[in-house]
Amino acid sequence: MNLVEKILARASGRAKVSPGEVVVANVDTLLLHDLSGYITSRVFEREVKMPMRYPERVAMVFDHHFSPPNEERANILEENRAFARRHGIHLFDCGSGNIHHVGVRNGLVRPGTIVVGSDSHTPVHGALGCFAVGLGNNSHAAMVMPFGKAWFRVPETIQVNISGRHKPVVTPRDAALWLTGQIGEGGAVYKALQFTGPYIKDLEIWDRWLFPLITIDVGGKCGYVEPDEKTIAFVRSLTDEPFDLVTSDPDGEYEAVWEYDISELEPQVAASPTLGNVKPVGEFAGAPVQWAELGGHGGGRLEDIRQAAEILRGRKIAPGVKFNVVPSSRTVFAEACREGLVDVLHAAGCSWFPPCSGSNQAINMGAMSKTEAMVSTHARNFPGRNGSPEAMMYLSSAYTVAASALKGCIADPREFCNKGGTV
Amino acid sequence: MMGGVCIKFGDSVNTDVIIPGRYLVSIDPVELAKHAFEPLGPEIQGQLRRSQIIVAGSNFGCGSAREQAASCLVGAGIKAVIAKSFARVFFRNSINTGLLAIVCPEAVDAIADGGELAIDMATGAVTVGDKTFHFDPYPESLQSIIDAGGLIPYVAKHVLSAGEVRKNG
Numbered sequence: 001m002n003l004v005e006k007i008l009a010r011a012s013g014r015a016k017v018s019p020g021e022v023v024v025a026n027v028d029t030l031l032l033h034d035l036s037g038y039i040t041s042r043v044f045e046r047e048v049k050m051p052m053r054y055p056e057r058v059a060m061v062f063d064h065h066f067s068p069p070n071e072e073r074a075n076i077l078e079e080n081r082a083f084a085r086r087h088g089i090h091l092f093d094c095g096s097g098n099i100h101h102v103g104v105r106n107g108l109v110r111p112g113t114i115v116v117g118s119d120s121h122t123p124v125h126g127a128l129g130c131f132a133v134g135l136g137n138n139s140h141a142a143m144v145m146p147f148g149k150a151w152f153r154v155p156e157t158i159q160v161n162i163s164g165r166h167k168p169v170v171t172p173r174d175a176a177l178w179l180t181g182q183i184g185e186g187g188a189v190y191k192a193l194q195f196t197g198p199y200i201k202d203l204e205i206w207d208r209w210l211f212p213l214i215t216i217d218v219g220g221k222c223g224y225v226e227p228d229e230k231t232i233a234f235v236r237s238l239t240d241e242p243f244d245l246v247t248s249d250p251d252g253e254y255e256a257v258w259e260y261d262i263s264e265l266e267p268q269v270a271a272s273p274t275l276g277n278v279k280p281v282g283e284f285a286g287a288p289v290q291w292a293e294l295g296g297h298g299g300g301r302l303e304d305i306r307q308a309a310e311i312l313r314g315r316k317i318a319p320g321v322k323f324n325v326v327p328s329s330r331t332v333f334a335e336a337c338r339e340g341l342v343d344v345l346h347a348a349g350c351s352w353f354p355p356c357s358g359s360n361q362a363i364n365m366g367a368m369s370k371t372e373a374m375v376s377t378h379a380r381n382f383p384g385r386n387g388s389p390e391a392m393m394y395l396s397s398a399y400t401v402a403a404s405a406l407k408g409c410i411a412d413p414r415e416f417c418n419k420g421g422t423v
Numbered sequence: 424m425m426g427g428v429c430i431k432f433g434d435s436v437n438t439d440v441i442i443p444g445r446y447l448v449s450i451d452p453v454e455l456a457k458h459a460f461e462p463l464g465p466e467i468q469g470q471l472r473r474s475q476i477i478v479a480g481s482n483f484g485c486g487s488a489r490e491q492a493a494s495c496l497v498g499a500g501i502k503a504v505i506a507k508s509f510a511r512v513f514f515r516n517s518i519n520t521g522l523l524a525i526v527c528p529e530a531v532d533a534i535a536d537g538g539e540l541a542i543d544m545a546t547g548a549v550t551v552g553d554k555t556f557h558f559d560p561y562p563e564s565l566q567s568i569i570d571a572g573g574l575i576p577y578v579a580k581h582v583l584s585a586g587e588v589r590k591n592g
Contacts, residue, residue: 022564035447039490042450047575076448120488120512136490136516137450142575151564185435186482190511219482221511274435361444382439382486384462 002157002252003224004192007131010246011114019156019255027057028113030144033099034062035363036118036137038076041083043141050146052087057148059090059108061099064363066354068094073364097329097355098297100124105329107239111227112246116140116150121297121379123220126212127205128235129227129246134216155190155221156255160211161197164263169414171307171397172207173298173377175199177268180214181278182260189219194254199262200225205234206301213298213379217275267413270395272381281400284410287392291374292317292405293366294398295326295358299377302332304398309341311402311416312348318408323350324365326358350405362386375404425502426541426550429534430470434480438492438513441484447491452498452520459495471499476540478531479506484513493520503542505549507531518565521573525549527558 001009001016009017011025032040037060044052052058060080068074077094084091092102099119103109111129116122118137125132135150143150160183162175195211212223225231227245235243270278271287294304305325317323325345327333333355336342342352359366360378367387368374374386374393381393396404399413406416439462446458460467477496483506484492493516496504503523517524525542530549533556534540541550549556561569571577 022562036488039447039450043575046450048578118488118490120486122488134488134512136488136493136512136519138490138519138574139515142519142578146578151568185485186508186510189482189508190514216512217485219485219510274437380486382437384439384443389462 002248031117040137055088061092063357066356098357101328110243123215126224127209155192157192159257162199164261173397174268176210183218185276186219193223293324293376296378298379300328307398308402317349317405429476430474431478431536437486441492452494455495456498477504481507485510519574530556
């Protein structure tokens with residue numbers, strides 16, 4: 001069996017499972033955010049009306065609001081806090097960071113476990129060797145909360161084997177965006193994707209993390225990276241909780257093996273309306289942007305902030321550009337302070353925001369008029385997610401975000417390279 | 424049997440189109456239904472109300488995991504969605520809210536927007552004019568969730584065993 005099948009077999013009390021079977025499995029972690037959590041809590045209390053079986057497995061993270069913008073939103077957050085207190089679940093209030101980073105950094109995501117959540121990017125936790133999937137409210141309210149279980153159809157698994165080395169100033173985020181276009185939206189519907197190969201194995205955890213992140217946008221159920229010594233060291237640095245590493249058997253079966261080489265890759269940009277609309281940066285170069293952001297469920301990692309600082313150090317962003325820096329967690333902000341990156345980006349004209357999911361769905365920031373455009377490290381670019389359906393969202397690496405902010409339009413970060421090929 | 428005139432969409436209809444994010448504070452299917460497909464313009468609402476069946480291309484319901492994308496259709500009186508393929512979270516949410524999600528690409532190609540069709544779940548068939556197309560039935564475990572009207576009523580009726588969903592516990 002492969003990793004997904006082994007985790008599902010163990011969690012459903014079976015010796016073996018096969019693709020296509022439907023099993024009921026024990027869930028280890030439920031991650032809710034302030035919007036989905038509000039819905040789930042009302043369904044649970046109004047329709048299901050049962051006790052919370054394992055409150056210690058459930059966490060709610062306020063990440064769409066670093067601060068409520070109006071009374072209605074303040075009321076929602078207060079109801080969420082009261083729900084968390086009534087049932088004894090973990091609560092991470094405004095300013096804690098984005099849901100997925102908070103889950104990881106607080107040790108709620110451990111290898112070999114089943115992680116579920118209402119956020120569609122929940123499969124990102126496959127980066128630590130979990131079976132991680134996004135489910136709807138009813139699954140959580142009717143089964144995870146009262147029984148600690150959920151039903152799953154065992155998916156077919158496709159091996160995505162990536163090799164090659166980047167050209168300078170090309171990043172894992174460029175590779176992940178490019179891969180979204182290569183696999184195609186709907187190219188892996190209902191599949192599990194095992195991201196592997198020499199390229200993936202060489203990456204550090206927060207860079208591996210960008211690959212399962214795209215699972216939902218190619219239609220997949222879950223994505224994962226085989227856990228290794230890097231995974232163990234990473235998780236051990238965050239939690240003392242025990243975990244059992246699960247790895248695929250050498251004779252594990254895969255429906256297909258897809259091979260990719262990223263050696264010739266250029267910096268990539270995915271423009272609205274979808275992630276699949278991804279092209280080399282040159283195709284969009286010169287398109288005006290008024291907003292730049294490191295943040296969202298895809299970004300605001302320390303790696304993103306370092307990249308932006310490499311380009312922006314000693315420079316000023318273009319007049320008329322507003323650059324939001326949204327750390328993905330409080331730890332990231334603290335580290336950015338220690339490394340002097342807060343000063344560097346502030347001096348360049350950027351604004352620092354509290355740890356949260358940033359302009360994701362423009363709940364507490366980041367709405368645009370129909371004439372505006374943003375370049376960001378976000379995970380989504382659907383029309384209407386950030387104000388006007390006519391506003392544009394360009395997704396790219398932090399290097400490209402920073403280069404574009406300097407020029408006031410989509411720009412190739414290699415323009416800011418020195419001759420040695422480094423930024 | 425169910426059927427009548429359908430409302431037909433193209434490929435990759437995403438959840439932000441089915442039910443925009445700003446309405447997600449509601450869990451009332453009827454209230455949500457008033458805003459279903461709102462980004463596509465006001466005419467869609469009338470057509471939606473006249474139909475029991477949605478027909479769509481591939482990857483219907485892609486995007487977010489919001490359960491309301493399925494429940495708002497239930498609130499609008501939709502009984503089934505026939506598509507070339509579904510985004511998996513939408514497929515799951517359909518089962519959990521008691522909405523039929525049927526994969527039948529041939530039937531999708533055979534029908535035009537506003538055309539009439541009939542679905543027979545017992546035999547796994549979609550009839551368009553004089554043509555009949557077959558689809559794979561749900562596994563019994565998932566059909567029993569649909570039969571109960573969704574996951575919440577299902578759990579209320581049936582007992583969970585340690586390892587599997589069992590009918591009548």
